[in-house]
Amino acid sequence: MLSKSQINLLKSLQHKKFRRDAGLFLVEGHKSIIEFADSPYQIETVYHIPRFDSKVLKLSQKINLCEISVTDLEKISSLKTPQDVVAQIKIPAWPALGHLELKGKFSLALDGVQDPGNMGTIIRIADWFGVERIICSEDTVDVYNPKVVQASMGSLARVKVYYTELGALLSSVKMPVFGALLSGNNIYNTDFGHEGLILMGNEGNGIRPETEKLITRAVTIPRAGKAESLNVAIATALFCSEISRKALK
Amino acid sequence: MLSKSQINLLKSLQHKKFRRDAGLFLVEGHKSIIEFADSPYQIETVYHIPRFDSKVLKLSQKINLCEISVTDLEKISSLKTPQDVVAQIKIPAWPALGHLELKGKFSLALDGVQDPGNMGTIIRIADWFGVERIICSEDTVDVYNPKVVQASMGSLARVKVYYTELGALLSSVKMPVFGALLSGNNIYNTDFGHEGLILMGNEGNGIRPETEKLITRAVTIPRAGKAESLNVAIATALFCSEISRKALK
Known part of the structure; x- marks a missing residue:
């Protein structure tokens, strides 16, 4: 279960200012999350509803898994029809473009x-x-x-x-x-x-x-x-x- | 000013069933309406707010012009930010494709x-x-x-x-x-x-x-x-x- 402040933080990431302040963004849906898991991006936490089997993501053990209710998922999702899983990912600081x-x-x-x-x-x-x-x-x-x-x-x-x-x-x-x-x-x-x-x-x-x-x-x-x-x-x-x-x- | 039943008819055209029943659809914005005015489509009525100069549409005299309030425009528009003008156009019955x-x-x-x-x-x-x-x-x-x-x-x-x-x-x-x-x-x-x-x-x-x-x-x-x-x-x-x-x- 998510606390009210956690939900507020995750919801705030729909806005650029809060994403940049927190250095975080969200990726929704297992297909996209699998692509980020297999990339230089750093996944911090994966939030999923009980019926979602997180094994399909093939995540490394360092990543926090957090089971949440469907109601909480609906609160943090930006989609009309939320998918079963949302990942909180660090905004990378690429080295300056040379x-x-x-x-x-x-x-x-x-x-x-x-x-x-x-x-x-x-x-x-x-x-x-x-x-x-x-x-x-x-x-x-x-x-x-x-x-x-x-x-x-x-x-x-x-x-x-x-x-x-x-x-x-x-x-x-x-x-x-x-x-x-x-x-x-x-x-x-x-x-x-x-x-x-x-x-x-x-x-x-x-x-x-x-x-x-x-x-x-x-x-x-x-x-x-x-x-x-x-x-x-x-x-x-x-x-x-x-x-x-x-x-x- | 539009009657309640006119507003309801125009709003209903956002749904396929009502469009097909009425044989009508809406086109919003003067740029698109100009293209339809210069085409085989038959424009029935053009609804516009007071500040819109309908001359830019170069319409033939057969077309009804109807000045409406900004509030009524917002009711009939499907856009978040409605443009100043909406045309009610007949759905054409093209001859069967040979x-x-x-x-x-x-x-x-x-x-x-x-x-x-x-x-x-x-x-x-x-x-x-x-x-x-x-x-x-x-x-x-x-x-x-x-x-x-x-x-x-x-x-x-x-x-x-x-x-x-x-x-x-x-x-x-x-x-x-x-x-x-x-x-x-x-x-x-x-x-x-x-x-x-x-x-x-x-x-x-x-x-x-x-x-x-x-x-x-x-x-x-x-x-x-x-x-x-x-x-x-x-x-x-x-x-x-x-x-x-x-x-x-």
């Missing part, structure tokens, strides 16, 4: 993506295509937001997400910055080479003018129909696919 | 897609890539669901969506049925030819076994990383992109 880590590969850069569902889907896409790092402007939605974690379907356990002053980073990297713009080189004719940053913008406003200036290779997804735009996660997937297609053929 | 209409082009087929956000995004993708028709199994989410309409961002005005016994259709069309499966031909090496149906499955369960049997060309999106799967809208976009890339180059 330019060397970006060399010889492709990383994503997000300029103000706001929708948690889009962010989670982008993490899942990165994981599918083997993109290891996502670099976000400070105002991009928090990656430990419960809806982001949920939408990433466990992929967050493998993809590293950094928040930084994006302009400073883009202007100092010595590699191409590919930006999704309306008037750029046709993506289907673009040779992406062997390294670079793929810059995507906010859902409504696109890439900020001051960030746009730092694009060295503007790229456009041509359209055959009439839709005004593509969703940012869809555009990200099309970029990742084009970059990977030679290697994946 | 095989001739599918000839020489690509159409999408959806086997039990459930999430309204995914459905709306798929409609927007179809519109971007010039795919004119989406054929759905009877249990696919209703296309006039407010969340689908919202997520389609006006593209629903241009893409025709049909509900039918999908198995019967797939077994009678005389063209390739491409299905997204885990063990198929590499999508990056697939020659899609000039016509066909692209079959996508349910979010959790994929394509039903009995529908899967009707696939004539299994196709796989290869992965470089470790994500277990891709979101159905993302997979749809990658298929549409591969089919279009030759023409769009």
